[in-house]
Structures are given as C-alpha cells and as structure tokens.
Amino acid sequence: MSNLPKVIVKDKEDIRTNHINWDEYFMSIAILSSLRSKDTSTKVGAAIVSDEHKVLSLGYNGMPIGIDDSKIPWAREGASELDTKYPYVCHAELNAILNTERRLKGSTLYVTLFPCNECAKAVIQAGIKKVIFLDDKYHDKTYSIASRKLFEMAGVETSQYLGRVPLIDFGDVKYEL
Ligand SMILES: Nc1ccn([C@H]2C[C@H](O)[C@@H](COP(=O)(O)O)O2)c(=O)n1
Numbered sequence: 344m345s346n347l348p349k350v351i352v353k354d355k356e357d358i359r360t361n362h363i364n365w366d367e368y369f370m371s372i373a374i375l376s377s378l379r380s381k382d383t384s385t386k387v388g389a390a391i392v393s394d395e396h397k398v399l400s401l402g403y404n405g406m407p408i409g410i411d412d413s414k415i416p417w418a419r420e421g422a423s424e425l426d427t428k429y430p431y432v433c434h435a436e437l438n439a440i441l442n443t444e445r446r447l448k449g450s451t452l453y454v455t456l457f458p459c460n461e462c463a464k465a466v467i468q469a470g471i472k473k474v475i476f477l478d479d480k481y482h483d484k485t486y487s488i489a490s491r492k493l494f495e496m497a498g499v500e501t502s503q504y505l506g507r508v509p510l511i512d513f514g515d516v517k518y519e520l
C-alpha cells in the first residue's frame with residue numbers, strides 16, 4: 344500500500360480548486376510547525392516567506408537551545424513568575440527570525456498567533472514587511488496593543504488570515520481551531 348496522499352479535488356478541470364493558494368500553503372506550514380512545540384497550552388508556529396514565495400525560515404515556541412526543557416516548567420502560573428514558562432520560552436516568531444542567516448528584508452511572516460511587542464520589535468528590526476496572523480486571542484492585552492502601535496508606526500502591514508485551515512491529525516497531536 345502506498346503512503347502517498349490520495350489526490351481528491353472537487354473539480355479536476357478547475358485550476359483554482361485543485362490546489363491550495365499561497366496563503367493557505369504558508370499558514371498550513373506555520374500550523375504544522377506549531378505542533379513541534381512542547382507548550383501544553385498554546386502552541387505557536389511561524390513561517391517567514393520571501394516575495395518570491397520561498398520559505399526562508401520556520402519556528403515554534405520552545406525553550407532556548409541547550410536548555411533541558413524537561414527541567415523548565417511549562418506552567419502558566421506558579422508560586423513566582425520564575426516557576427512559570429514565561430521568562431524562559433522563546434517565541435515562535437523570534438525563533439523563526441533567529442533560525443536563519445538569510446536576509447529577511449521585505450519578507451512576510453505567517454504566524455498562528457498575533458505577535459507580542461517583543462516579537463514585533465524583532466520583526467521590525469529584521470525588515471519583515473507583512474504579518475499574516477491566524478489567532479488573536481490576546482488582542483486586548485497591553486503587549487498586543489503595543490505591537491499594533493509599533494507595526495503601524497514602522498509601516499508593517501498586518502492582516503488576519505481568515506481562509507481555510509488544514510485538518511492535521513497525528514492521533515496524539517492534532518491541530519484544531
Ligand atoms: N505571538 C506569540 C505569543 C506567544 N507565544 C508563546 C509563548 C508561550 O509559550 C505561549 C503562550 O502561552 P499562554 O499564555 O497562551 O499559555 O505562546 C509565541 O510563541 N508567540
């Protein structure tokens with residue numbers, strides 16, 4: 344039996360419906376990347392893409408390289424902030440920026456969660472010109488408001504992805520909206 348995916352398209356004659364579009368393709372890659380994250384509550388994935396539709400880098404939220412992530416808490420709350428994940432975890436967008444030596448000027452970031460202000464600063468400094476995000480669950484948090492201000496002032500275009508998302512199911516790890 345073949346392990347290749349069976350090709351199912353609605354209309355084999357219609358060139359528009361028998362393949363996914365660029366946004367669907369790159370957001371799907373960001374979603375798939377998010378499933379690499381060990382965060383038990385929010386898995387975030389990011390893909391940085393050139394204006395020629397080439398993938399320049401990928402990332403997901405995780406502990407910094409060389410840090411034994413089984414020794415760091417993944418908790419959201421603890422006796423002190425030091426007992427939570429927040430001071431240690433490296434965000435998906437920052438990882439994607441740091442995971443490449445390629446020039447990112449003029450590129451587009453696809454990310455499954457709207458960037459925080461720290462990542463927004465890194466996005467701007469890297470010369471990324473467009474951010475396409477999926478979820479915006481922290482829209483009213485101060486760091487999201489600051490991100491929007493920073494992006495606007497720096498001329499970084501942002502837009503929410505409202506297209507189709509893939510069904511990814513590895514059994515024990517799956518993506519659900
Ligand atoms: N744009 C973002 C926002 C957050 N993250 C990471 C940081 C944490 O690992 C997780 C958020 O956890 P929660 O507070 O929802 O339990 O997502 C990121 O990578 N990029």
Ligand SMILES: [Zn+2]
Nearest residue numbers: 434458459462
């Ligand atoms: Zn961030």
